[in-house]
Amino acid sequence: MAMLRGLLRLRLLCGLLGRELSTRRSSSTLDWAGKMSEIKKKIQSVLPGGAWNPLYDTSHLPPEHSDVVIVGGGVLGLSVAYWLKKLEKQRGAIQVLVVERDHTYSRASTGLSVGGIRQQFSLPVNVQLSLFSVDFLRNINDYLAVVDDPPLDPRFNPSGYLLLASEKGAAIMENNVKMQRQEGAKVCLMSPEQLRNKFPWINTEGVALASYGLEGEGWFDPWSLLWGLRRKVQSMGVLFCQGEVTRFVSSSNRMETTNGEEVTLKRIHEVHVKMDHSLEYQPVECAIVINAAGAWSGQVAELAGIGKGPPGTLQGTKLPVEPRKRYVYLWHCPEGPGLETPFIADTSGVYFRREGLGNNYLGGCSPTEEEEPNPGNLEVDHDFFQDKVWPQLAQRVPAFENLKVRRAWAGYYDYNTFDQNGVVGPHPLVVNMYFATGFSGHGLQQAPAVGRAVAEMVLEGHFQTINLSPFLFSRFYLGEKVQEYNIF
């Protein structure tokens, strides 16, 4: 780690020097660009069909060097970019490039999520992450305001989460709530009778206990956070490039561990970015790579050789993150519950929440392992609603007997098949690749805190505010699960 930090310092220095050069270069580039534009105008004025452009525009290309390259410009990649710039010791010290292959985010998880935020997790570390993130959302303009731009409104609905437990899950729920309160979350337990009094539209059959978030829980607009981060990091000097990371060029070093095992340490020197609608790629020299490629981060890790080694070895251990398709259905129910409706997670695994003010609701249910749909496309299975979701909804809220599905979509969970939790921090062998991925359905709400943790690790070599060492990659090799049970 000391070696890595030393190298990073050196690279940052090189980055600084490089930037001085590039600043000088950019002023001459400005003169050059001005002259070229005059020449172009002259050529166009004398030629018929004025759209002819004899000179190649390179403004869409990434820079030749960047201290940090972030693969993936979703909420996690942008949050890492934000915190790197926010925590850098000297303004402009670190050059950060975000490579995103689709600037419309049409398949990215962030925009397809349902925007929930809660502290009702089974692991203390997840409670801590979400507590910080809700504070970030509440004060979003203290963090993400940009001079002369309108303030952000994340449209936070503080309606709480309501988790329902059967007889079998009641004791676990009680323990979880105790832990959540110790961590500072405002959550209360409710008996079925209390539940009926507060939410008379719920059928409490099969419910032994409920836990209800009194503060800091509900849902918000994922796009506001995404665009707010994007706008802010651009104002902080982060560069963006539309293209796909297709290759890493690295050097290797053979080393022996204390127990005599031979390992190969790798360091990425260059990231190849395939430009949009082109066969061309651009090499970008870098010191650090952040793998924030969401559901595709397992594939990006493979590009760096992660998991390509003999089975059972650290080298042969894959990043166990893959796309898992999840459906969201939006329905209208004229007699449905009103404005006080929380984000409900039923004993059956079905969840729903209110959407807007017109008796619309959205929700869904994670399939079982056997039912996992083919992730090859984002088509919606409407039978899944009829067969798996609706019966449970109508059982829990009898008013939902009469509803009309108005819309539906599918998105990918960035699913960690090992223990459904995030993967954060550096890879032990590919020493300058850092992860911010694998949150399996709760990555949106934790992005503000995770970005900060990754930036701390990159800049200081250790986690400073929230100890995320349980989320290090090494757990996959060691077989140490940090299972999060409250995943819907």
Ligand SMILES: Cc1cc2nc3c(=O)[nH]c(=O)nc-3n(C[C@H](O)[C@H](O)[C@H](O)COP(=O)(O)OP(=O)(O)OC[C@H]3O[C@@H](n4cnc5c(N)ncnc54)[C@H](O)[C@@H]3O)c2cc1C
């Ligand atoms: C239906 C659904 C509901 C959800 N509900 C919630 C919720 O209520 N609360 C919550 O907290 N979370 C929720 N989530 C999970 C949450 O959306 C994700 O955990 C989070 O958005 C992950 O953010 P990300 O930036 O890692 O991924 P993404 O938003 O997917 O961004 C990753 C980006 O990487 C880019 N990329 C991938 N490979 C490359 C490459 N090689 N080169 C360049 N770019 C690349 C992709 O184009 C993509 O834009 C939900 C997810 C889904 C699908």
